[in-house]
Amino acid sequence: MTTPHLGLIVPPAAGAVPVDGPLLYGDRIRFSARGLGLGEISTRGYTEVIDSVIGKALELKAEGVSAVSLMGTSLSFFRGAAFNRQLETEMARATGLPCSTMSNAIVDGLRSLNIRRVAVATAYIDEVNLQLRLYLQQSDFEPLALEGLAISDVQKVGTVPTQVLVDLCVKVFEAQPGADGILISCGGLVTLDAVRKVEALLQVPVVSSSPAGFWDLVRKAGLDARSPGHGRLFD
Structure with missing residues (x-):
């Protein structure tokens, strides 16, 4: 085979x-x-x-x-x-x-987990966060709190510690109540451990880019x- x-x-x-x-x-x-x-x-x-x-x-x-x-x-x-x-x-x-x-992927992932109102954690600078917010709105989602780590260096994004991602997810989820789940956006972030930890901690589904x-x-x-x-x- x-x-x-x-x-x-x-x-x-x-x-x-x-x-x-x-x-x-x-x-x-x-x-x-x-x-x-x-x-x-x-x-x-x-x-x-x-x-x-x-x-x-x-x-x-x-x-x-x-x-x-x-x-x-x-x-x-x-x-x-x-x-x-x-x-x-x-x-x-x-x-x-x-x-x-990957933009299709995050949208289909959110839909498959019945997430419409979404808290968003990203690696991005403000310019890119604005573009993401617009894309999510155009795709029929309601982005609530959205915050990034202000990283523009392609190599640096892969070195962000898991705990930094977990903390950012908690921050955006708690900043504006009512989210059905969380999106971690940026394909360069290493997130599998963070996804598991955030889902266990907050008891909501998480979709992450990569x-x-x-x-x-x-x-x-x-x-x-x-x-x-x-x-x-x-x-």
Whole structure:
């Protein structure tokens, strides 16, 4: 039996597969990645690399993958929901494969857990937080408290400690009562431990960019996306 092979377009130039993929799916699924060389987590950074997404998707197709995702949340929401839909359509048309984006992933994750009123914790600077708020509103969610860590350095985002993420989730959840759940946004954050801790602490579901991106891509490929023990989205 052939191991399923899925493709990732990731922001860092190195093009490494994010750690969540192997942690969630072990050797059940093989992942390959191509890097965009994002310079900074900002509109300027996104604009410099967004036009190379289709080319990276075609490189992954040539490597034999059966589905592709753009694994950058803000890269796909920074121009709004309509642009995200257009980007997904263009990727699919160019490759002939099922394609998605991390912005689709967070939306589908929130919907699958019946979260509409959402508390939002991010890695982002204010400019990007405003773009996320708009994208969520355009996607029929009600973002309540939304706060970021003001990080624009692509490498630094992967070093944020779990406890910092847990504390930020608690802060946004308690800042404005009534949230159905929590969104942690930024594909570069390492969040699987934080998701488990926050769900146990606050007793609400949590959707996080990178885990949701893998969940969404695996589903797009027609595979079983469950991975028990990694939060409600995967149970």
